[in-house]
Amino acid sequence: MAKTEPVGENIATDNRTDPDDDTEKTDTEPEIKSDVEIPEKTERQLELEKYWKTVRDNPTDFTGWTYLLQFVEQENIPEEARGAYEAFFQHYPYCYGYWKKYADLERRHGNLDLSIEVFEKGLRAIPLSVELWIHYLNFFQEEFGSTEKGIVKTRNLHERAIAAAGTDFRSDKLWDTYIAWEVNPVKVTAIYDRLLTIPTQLYSHHFENFKKHVTNHHPKEILSLDDFFKMRREVVAKAPTPDGEEEVPEDGPPPVIGPAPEELPPGMEREGTSDRDEVQMLRHKMIQARESVHKSTESEVSKRWAFEEGIKRPYFHVKPLERTQLKNWREYLDYEIQQGLHERVVVLFERCMIACCLYEDFWMKYAKYMEEHSHEAVRNVYRRACNIHLPKKPYIHMAWAAFEERQGNHDAAWEVLSNLEKSVPGLVMVSMRRISLERRKGNMEDCEQLFKYYIENAGTTEVMTFFCIKYARYLFKIKGDTEGARAVLHAAIAKDKSNEKLYLQLLDLEYQCRPINEDRVNELFGLMMINPDFSNDLKVKMSRRQLEFLEDFGSNIHKIKECYDEHQKLLKEVHNEKKRKHHDGSSNEPSEKRSKMDLASNGSGDGATSAAAAQTASNEPHAVYNYGHWPGYSSTSSYYPHHWGYSSQYYP
Structure with a gap:
């Protein structure tokens, strides 16, 4: 949004006059003149400010953000659009569709470098987004893929995409895009060899395409020379010969594989006829060698199929997920963790976070799992959860602070709790966690200062009483300051005379004194x-x-x-x-209970007897x-x- 520059320096703000001026002076204020005119805001700028005000007042208003982005998209002004998109992604980085729109906007204005930068930012935020990878690959191929250098870069980009998202169960489209783009048959075979080992949704489709790939090419075209000659030696060694184990009929021709070829003089064979049987055997061997891999992959797919069927919304949305889907995610994660394949577990957690990023328990489950593998990875999980997706959720912040404290990073734990208190002021449990952190560090002076600060700035009498009780216990139990604890409680009673907890706490303190003071x-x-x-x-x-x-x-x-x-x-x-x-008739007791009380008081005769x-x-x-x-x-x-x-x- 355009901002007007300050113009105060150009405005005459005093009443000074020329000393040589003989004109009559008056008491009226001189007219203030300005050399710079403040431009009036256009109707479009005022409308834009209204959209901005909505999201600034409530950054969690997802619909308000969509209205803002629609407006800047229609206006098609890059500067305004950049500000809106960058601010939006600070809160909702998992919306891959808006990353695509942002990159396309830069591309329309000829800012190809900025468009690449947008794609890279988006893929750092959601590396498992198959759709965003494919959009990036198509963009790169169209803009830079016509040159030899561009082809190399495009291939490298495909490899990056496969490394980031290729193990996703629903990454089939990405693999198909890579195979369709690759023109080198040998490299295509290598891609299939990687793909067939990964349990994906369309595993059977990929195996059928591999068989077509083998059938449509000569083996030496789709294998490296070393692999081709090695496989050929194996095939030739197994082929039956007259001197082999098979019996040769006395009156018949030597056995052949398949129909007998038409004999032609050496060097005059039609292309492909001399090695037709051998080629068929090589193709058969290539497919057969991958049959076992395919069966193994099929088994892994069948184990996960029910979980994948339960995922109805794999993308991000602010609307809550159904309980059945949440339950399905939890059970799926537990299954993968039980399998023990770390890479697959991490990929599944990242998929889960896209759909369930607004749920604290999934982030905490992710962090707990990663503690067994990498402390820095745990810190990254907490950082993403607390700084982006759940800035006002207290439990995930407190879990992060506890993690940092366990690692000995007391300053980091203090910063986490302080930031949470700024975002969500007035949470008593956060205040007590800050006090306890200082106590565990041995900073008793800071601990007492925090107690006093929270008591003086308590929003309600009830909160003040709570901190007074906690402070008195601290003074009595930790510091052994009985008089100080007694003074804190008496001061609290003077402000909150009707709170029985204060009296009971003071009574408890007196009971524990040695010796006890009867008076x-x-x-x-x-x-x-x-x-x-x-x-x-x-x-x-x-x-x-x-x-x-x-x-x-x-x-x-x-x-x-x-x-x-x-x-x-x-x-x-x-x-x-x-x-x-x-x-x-004003008693609140049940009629049955009142009847029993009446019998107890009147059933034995005169009511005065018991008295x-x-x-x-x-x-x-x-x-x-x-x-x-x-x-x-x-x-x-x-x-x-x-x-x-x-x-x-x-x-x-």
Whole structure:
């Protein structure tokens, strides 16, 4: 897109006047004049900018890109088209059709060198694209293939194409193009010898064409002299003679192969009659020698045929693939990996990536396989996946960072995670991975700075609380800074008073102190019990836990009794609240459960009986120690309910 040059240097922007000028000065601003006129944008330029704005605002809008490319193609202005195509291929390099259009555009404008450059870029991006190779070969042959030097270059280009894509199951068209172009029969035979060993879709078609090739040429025309004489010696040595093993009839002529030739004086034979039988034997031997190869190839094709039939979309498209096709690709890859032929596995992975490049699991499967062969190849797989196809997918980036860290490349791992955080800000798991990377490197100061940065810049209170808990654990467990961890949690509670996880984390910290501080723990329990944001159910659980703590670690029996009485009052409040909701019809419990509760409370007579019993139990001196009288107490699990939000590593 054309850009207007800045013109600020040519505009008079001050009010200076000539000192010798005697004209009356006024307070009005002088008229600003410019020597350069800013050209108005044409309607076409404005339309082009609209197309560009769409893809800049959303680079993943594939349809928006197609509209932009259609527009620049119609306008036929090379400069604008180059910018659009180059930007498009930064996001979608597997679209071979647009590489062809780009190269044709340069060719129409006579830029043959640029057209070749486009083809080379496209084939570096998708070396398995048979269609793009064929288009490139036709272009090269038409433009440069008429000279002797051009023929050599075209042959070399065919060899490059075969080396890159010739083992693809659907590369038959490429092989046929090479054979049709090659005029040297000996070289054609050599091409067939390579082709017949490769399992391709049209393997039988190629074998039939080879037999026609042998039939239509004299053996010495399609074999090198060394191969021809070697094969001829073998054929002649096996031919029957009068002195051979076969019996010669006494009254008959010597045996011959085929019909007896018409005898002519030496030197007067018609062309081809003197060695007709020998030629037939040579042809037969050539075909027979390749029969076993053909059978072996046929067997390999049959093993893969079902997988190939399941591939309905071998090309790239932004539309999701059906689950059956994804499943087929996974099973096909597993089969090839099991076969153990590395070259075929890599080719199949590359084919798979063209169709499945928007799926993380296929890239990660590819990288995992390549780890056994080449670390640089693994890095290349991750680089293509993260930088081109999946720039906003976190798991593939994190896998790449982990790979680099395993290789000792901490700087590379840091760069991967930093780039991901810029592309997709606000991912907590990425932030924690960056912190953990610094911790594993031993950079404790940088680790703490990152914790503080994420706490201060947290987007929500919930995220801030998460990082505070992680930071407190780090300070307590890694650095042994109990006071620092306690301060972090208290500061977080001041900002997020209703978050029970902070209290539980602080409680866990106090429990693990050596020796345990009874006053601090009781103070914390007290804060939770008076917190108006906590539900009564949670308070009941905390009350039970406080009772257990006092029983295990408390030094004052009166405090235990006082806590127990408070616990009983809380239970009664919860019971009355549930009963009130039940009578009001606002209970969310199922009707069957409510019926059972009614029977439990009313089935034994007066409802006051259970309350009186509870009161009596609370007044008995031994009730403090009688765990069986504690409501809800049955096992250790009563004190460590799973829904507290603690993981099993703290409270199994």
